[in-house]
Amino acid sequence: EDQVTQSPEALRLQEGESSSLNCSYTVSGLRGLFWYRQDPGKGPEFLFTLYSAGEEKEKERLKATLTKKESFLHITAPKPEDSATYLCAVQAYSGGGADGLTFGKGTHLIIQP
Amino acid sequence: DAGVIQSPRHEVTEMGQEVTLRCKPISGHNSLFWYRQTMMRGLELLIYFNNNVPIDDSGMPEDRFSAKMPNASFSTLKIQPSEPRDSAVYFCASSLAGRVEQFFGPGTRLTVL
Numbered sequence: 104e105d106q107v108t109q110s111p112e113a114l115r116l117q118e119g120e121s122s123s124l125n126c127s128y129t130v131s132g133l134r135g136l137f138w139y140r141q142d143p144g145k146g147p148e149f150l151f152t153l154y155s156a157g158e159e160k161e162k163e164r165l166k167a168t169l170t171k172k173e174s175f176l177h178i179t180a181p182k183p184e185d186s187a188t189y190l191c192a193v194q195a196y197s198g199g200g201a202d203g204l205t206f207g208k209g210t211h212l213i214i215q216p
Numbered sequence: 217d218a219g220v221i222q223s224p225r226h227e228v229t230e231m232g233q234e235v236t237l238r239c240k241p242i243s244g245h246n247s248l249f250w251y252r253q254t255m256m257r258g259l260e261l262l263i264y265f266n267n268n269v270p271i272d273d274s275g276m277p278e279d280r281f282s283a284k285m286p287n288a289s290f291s292t293l294k295i296q297p298s299e300p301r302d303s304a305v306y307f308c309a310s311s312l313a314g315r316v317e318q319f320f321g322p323g324t325r326l327t328v329l
Protein backbone atom coordinates (compact mmCIF):
# COMPACT_ATOMS: atom_id res chain seq x y z
CA GLU A 104 0.00 0.00 0.00
CA ASP A 105 1.33 3.42 -0.96
CA GLN A 106 1.99 5.75 1.97
CA VAL A 107 2.90 9.41 2.32
CA THR A 108 3.95 11.05 5.59
CA GLN A 109 4.50 14.78 5.89
CA SER A 110 6.32 16.66 8.62
CA PRO A 111 5.97 18.85 10.49
CA GLU A 112 2.17 18.99 10.75
CA ALA A 113 2.38 22.73 11.35
CA LEU A 114 5.13 25.30 11.01
CA ARG A 115 5.18 28.94 12.00
CA LEU A 116 7.93 31.14 10.55
CA GLN A 117 8.82 34.78 10.56
CA GLU A 118 8.78 36.58 7.22
CA GLY A 119 12.14 35.99 5.54
CA GLU A 120 12.96 32.91 7.66
CA SER A 121 13.77 30.06 5.26
CA SER A 122 12.85 26.44 6.06
CA SER A 123 12.00 23.06 4.54
CA LEU A 124 8.98 20.78 4.58
CA ASN A 125 9.46 17.03 4.44
CA CYS A 126 7.52 14.33 2.59
CA SER A 127 8.48 10.69 3.14
CA TYR A 128 6.92 8.11 0.87
CA THR A 129 6.70 4.41 0.13
CA VAL A 130 5.31 3.36 -3.23
CA SER A 131 5.54 0.20 -5.31
CA GLY A 132 6.86 2.07 -8.33
CA LEU A 133 6.95 5.85 -8.43
CA ARG A 134 5.37 7.41 -11.46
CA GLY A 135 5.41 10.91 -10.02
CA LEU A 136 5.59 12.89 -6.78
CA PHE A 137 3.47 16.02 -6.57
CA TRP A 138 3.34 19.13 -4.43
CA TYR A 139 0.13 21.10 -4.07
CA ARG A 140 -0.78 24.24 -2.19
CA GLN A 141 -4.20 24.50 -0.54
CA ASP A 142 -5.69 27.74 0.78
CA PRO A 143 -8.63 27.64 3.23
CA GLY A 144 -11.92 26.88 1.50
CA LYS A 145 -10.28 26.12 -1.84
CA GLY A 146 -9.15 23.12 -3.83
CA PRO A 147 -5.51 22.03 -4.01
CA GLU A 148 -3.47 24.09 -6.47
CA PHE A 149 -0.80 22.22 -8.46
CA LEU A 150 2.80 23.33 -7.86
CA PHE A 151 5.32 20.69 -9.03
CA THR A 152 5.77 17.18 -10.40
CA LEU A 153 9.01 15.30 -9.73
CA TYR A 154 9.73 12.02 -11.50
CA SER A 155 13.11 10.68 -10.44
CA ALA A 156 15.67 10.93 -7.64
CA GLY A 157 17.92 13.94 -8.00
CA GLU A 158 15.36 16.03 -9.80
CA GLU A 159 14.71 19.61 -8.64
CA LYS A 160 12.10 22.19 -9.66
CA GLU A 161 11.71 25.83 -8.68
CA LYS A 162 8.94 28.38 -8.69
CA GLU A 163 9.48 31.79 -7.15
CA ARG A 164 10.45 31.18 -3.48
CA LEU A 165 9.76 27.44 -3.63
CA LYS A 166 12.12 24.63 -4.61
CA ALA A 167 11.17 20.95 -4.58
CA THR A 168 13.71 18.13 -4.48
CA LEU A 169 13.39 14.36 -4.64
CA THR A 170 15.33 11.36 -3.34
CA LYS A 171 14.39 7.68 -3.45
CA LYS A 172 12.59 7.91 -0.11
CA GLU A 173 11.60 11.53 0.42
CA SER A 174 10.97 14.93 -1.04
CA PHE A 175 11.62 18.37 0.39
CA LEU A 176 9.89 21.63 -0.31
CA HIS A 177 12.32 24.42 0.46
CA ILE A 178 10.88 27.86 1.09
CA THR A 179 13.37 30.72 0.77
CA ALA A 180 12.67 34.10 2.37
CA PRO A 181 8.94 33.42 2.67
CA LYS A 182 6.29 36.12 2.63
CA PRO A 183 2.92 36.14 4.44
CA GLU A 184 1.18 35.22 1.17
CA ASP A 185 3.03 31.88 1.23
CA SER A 186 0.89 30.89 4.21
CA ALA A 187 -1.14 27.80 3.22
CA THR A 188 -1.31 24.05 3.66
CA TYR A 189 1.22 22.25 1.45
CA LEU A 190 0.24 18.76 0.32
CA CYS A 191 2.51 16.03 -1.01
CA ALA A 192 1.14 13.17 -3.12
CA VAL A 193 2.47 10.18 -5.04
CA GLN A 194 1.23 8.30 -8.06
CA ALA A 195 2.30 4.71 -8.66
CA TYR A 196 2.79 2.92 -11.93
CA SER A 197 -0.16 0.74 -12.84
CA GLY A 198 0.73 -0.14 -16.41
CA GLY A 199 -2.26 1.79 -17.64
CA GLY A 200 -3.40 5.36 -17.99
CA ALA A 201 -3.99 7.99 -15.34
CA ASP A 202 -4.25 6.85 -11.74
CA GLY A 203 -5.36 8.38 -8.49
CA LEU A 204 -3.01 10.12 -6.07
CA THR A 205 -2.14 9.10 -2.52
CA PHE A 206 -1.85 12.22 -0.38
CA GLY A 207 -0.12 13.05 2.87
CA LYS A 208 -2.02 15.02 5.49
CA GLY A 209 -0.15 18.19 4.72
CA THR A 210 1.94 20.80 6.48
CA HIS A 211 0.09 23.89 7.66
CA LEU A 212 2.49 26.79 7.12
CA ILE A 213 2.04 30.22 8.70
CA ILE A 214 4.34 33.11 7.80
CA GLN A 215 4.16 35.95 10.28
CA PRO A 216 4.97 39.51 9.11
CA ASP B 217 -9.85 29.09 -19.50
CA ALA B 218 -12.37 27.59 -17.06
CA GLY B 219 -11.07 25.19 -14.47
CA VAL B 220 -12.90 22.25 -12.95
CA ILE B 221 -16.42 23.27 -11.98
CA GLN B 222 -18.28 21.72 -9.05
CA SER B 223 -21.79 22.24 -7.77
CA PRO B 224 -23.19 22.88 -5.33
CA ARG B 225 -20.41 24.56 -3.35
CA HIS B 226 -22.20 23.87 -0.08
CA GLU B 227 -24.83 21.28 0.75
CA VAL B 228 -26.61 20.78 4.06
CA THR B 229 -28.96 17.85 4.31
CA GLU B 230 -30.53 15.55 6.85
CA MET B 231 -29.54 11.99 7.53
CA GLY B 232 -31.26 9.60 5.17
CA GLN B 233 -31.61 12.04 2.29
CA GLU B 234 -30.10 11.53 -1.15
CA VAL B 235 -27.24 13.84 -2.11
CA THR B 236 -25.92 14.42 -5.63
CA LEU B 237 -22.66 16.23 -6.26
CA ARG B 238 -21.77 17.41 -9.76
CA CYS B 239 -18.54 17.99 -11.63
CA LYS B 240 -17.57 19.41 -15.01
CA PRO B 241 -13.92 18.63 -15.86
CA ILE B 242 -11.59 20.91 -17.79
CA SER B 243 -12.46 20.75 -21.48
CA GLY B 244 -10.31 18.18 -23.29
CA HIS B 245 -9.28 16.31 -20.15
CA ASN B 246 -10.06 12.61 -20.37
CA SER B 247 -9.51 11.47 -16.77
CA LEU B 248 -11.71 12.45 -13.85
CA PHE B 249 -11.19 11.78 -10.15
CA TRP B 250 -13.38 12.10 -7.07
CA TYR B 251 -11.67 12.71 -3.70
CA ARG B 252 -12.93 13.28 -0.17
CA GLN B 253 -11.15 15.42 2.42
CA THR B 254 -11.64 15.21 6.19
CA MET B 255 -9.54 16.45 9.09
CA MET B 256 -8.98 12.92 10.34
CA ARG B 257 -8.09 11.17 7.08
CA GLY B 258 -6.94 13.95 4.78
CA LEU B 259 -7.55 13.65 1.03
CA GLU B 260 -8.62 10.20 -0.12
CA LEU B 261 -9.37 8.93 -3.62
CA LEU B 262 -12.89 7.58 -4.01
CA ILE B 263 -13.11 6.65 -7.70
CA TYR B 264 -11.68 7.64 -11.05
CA PHE B 265 -12.67 7.44 -14.70
CA ASN B 266 -10.61 7.26 -17.88
CA ASN B 267 -12.50 8.16 -21.07
CA ASN B 268 -15.78 8.05 -19.13
CA VAL B 269 -15.16 4.48 -17.95
CA PRO B 270 -14.82 3.77 -14.20
CA ILE B 271 -11.37 2.27 -13.61
CA ASP B 272 -10.98 1.94 -9.85
CA ASP B 273 -13.76 2.37 -7.29
CA SER B 274 -11.97 0.63 -4.44
CA GLY B 275 -11.97 3.87 -2.46
CA MET B 276 -15.74 4.18 -2.40
CA PRO B 277 -16.52 3.62 1.27
CA GLU B 278 -19.87 1.82 0.98
CA ASP B 279 -22.57 0.80 -1.44
CA ARG B 280 -24.38 3.98 -0.48
CA PHE B 281 -21.90 5.80 -2.71
CA SER B 282 -22.14 5.68 -6.50
CA ALA B 283 -20.59 7.67 -9.34
CA LYS B 284 -21.36 8.07 -13.01
CA MET B 285 -19.80 9.79 -15.98
CA PRO B 286 -22.35 9.80 -18.80
CA ASN B 287 -20.19 11.94 -21.07
CA ALA B 288 -16.80 13.62 -21.22
CA SER B 289 -18.03 16.85 -19.67
CA PHE B 290 -20.09 15.70 -16.70
CA SER B 291 -19.86 13.42 -13.68
CA THR B 292 -21.97 12.87 -10.58
CA LEU B 293 -21.26 11.43 -7.15
CA LYS B 294 -24.37 10.25 -5.34
CA ILE B 295 -24.83 9.29 -1.71
CA GLN B 296 -28.05 7.47 -0.85
CA PRO B 297 -28.92 7.42 1.99
CA SER B 298 -26.60 10.00 3.51
CA GLU B 299 -25.22 9.69 7.05
CA PRO B 300 -23.54 12.24 9.38
CA ARG B 301 -20.16 10.52 8.91
CA ASP B 302 -20.32 11.42 5.20
CA SER B 303 -19.80 15.07 6.16
CA ALA B 304 -16.63 16.19 4.38
CA VAL B 305 -15.37 18.27 1.46
CA TYR B 306 -15.66 16.42 -1.83
CA PHE B 307 -13.29 17.38 -4.63
CA CYS B 308 -13.34 16.57 -8.30
CA ALA B 309 -10.12 16.68 -10.33
CA SER B 310 -9.26 16.12 -13.98
CA SER B 311 -6.17 15.43 -16.04
CA LEU B 312 -5.15 15.44 -19.68
CA ALA B 313 -4.34 12.27 -21.58
CA GLY B 314 -0.66 11.47 -21.31
CA ARG B 315 -0.13 13.87 -18.41
CA VAL B 316 0.05 13.01 -14.71
CA GLU B 317 -0.85 16.40 -13.20
CA GLN B 318 -4.35 16.60 -11.78
CA PHE B 319 -6.24 19.87 -11.47
CA PHE B 320 -8.78 20.25 -8.70
CA GLY B 321 -12.10 22.00 -8.49
CA PRO B 322 -13.14 24.22 -5.57
CA GLY B 323 -14.93 21.38 -3.78
CA THR B 324 -18.37 20.77 -2.32
CA ARG B 325 -18.67 21.06 1.44
CA LEU B 326 -21.26 18.49 2.55
CA THR B 327 -22.85 18.59 5.98
CA VAL B 328 -25.22 15.78 6.95
CA LEU B 329 -27.21 16.53 10.09
